[in-house]
Amino acid sequence: MSESARRWVRYFVDYSALVIFMAAFFLTGRDFQKATWFLVGGSAVALLVGLAIERRLAPLPAIAGGAALVFGGAALFFHDPRLLKIKPTVMNAIFGLGLLGGLMMGKNPLKLVLGDAFDMPMAVWRRLTLNYAGLFFGLAILNEAVWRTQTDSVWVLFRFPGMMILTVLFSVAHGPLLMRYLKPDEQLPPPPEE
Numbered sequence: 001m002s003e004s005a006r007r008w009v010r011y012f013v014d015y016s017a018l019v020i021f022m023a024a025f026f027l028t029g030r031d032f033q034k035a036t037w038f039l040v041g042g043s044a045v046a047l048l049v050g051l052a053i054e055r056r057l058a059p060l061p062a063i064a065g066g067a068a069l070v071f072g073g074a075a076l077f078f079h080d081p082r083l084l085k086i087k088p089t090v091m092n093a094i095f096g097l098g099l100l101g102g103l104m105m106g107k108n109p110l111k112l113v114l115g116d117a118f119d120m121p122m123a124v125w126r127r128l129t130l131n132y133a134g135l136f137f138g139l140a141i142l143n144e145a146v147w148r149t150q151t152d153s154v155w156v157l158f159r160f161p162g163m164m165i166l167t168v169l170f171s172v173a174h175g176p177l178l179m180r181y182l183k184p185d186e187q188l189p190p191p192p193e194e
Contacts, residue, residue, distance in 0.1 A: 013050035013061045017042035018160035025156045032081045036072050043068040067091050085147040089140045096136035099129050120181040135170050
């Protein structure tokens, strides 16, 4: 499978359930319960597609999809949409704690994920990890504020695409820093002399 096709599969696995949830919410007349069924079903299909095509479950989509199944399933079982609304809070807090915990144990989780692409000093890896931990904690707090004070429609749009947009903007803001440490592509050897 080409790299371009793999990228589209990753996008599908990462975002299709959220797109389906948002569309179902608005197409069913803002019926949160019905939209949650679509989220759970979409998450299961996305995970199965990822497994079938890539022959593995990538860790982050597996965690996100699994969490959607657990929190969405609980919201459906208990007829309580708050259980789905706290999912971003819980997951972002876990990601933030995971980054901080890794640093406290002398590891750097971001370097494990991105280390092949960047050649940065440990101090920069540490700063970047702290920044992303701050992003995750900020998103958790923001999610709590939005779902507790806004309508379901506002929360659904905040959840997707709002949180994704905030994450992309945060990452783009780190672009100049990352570009300084981007590993150069391996140079091809010059053609042989004839």
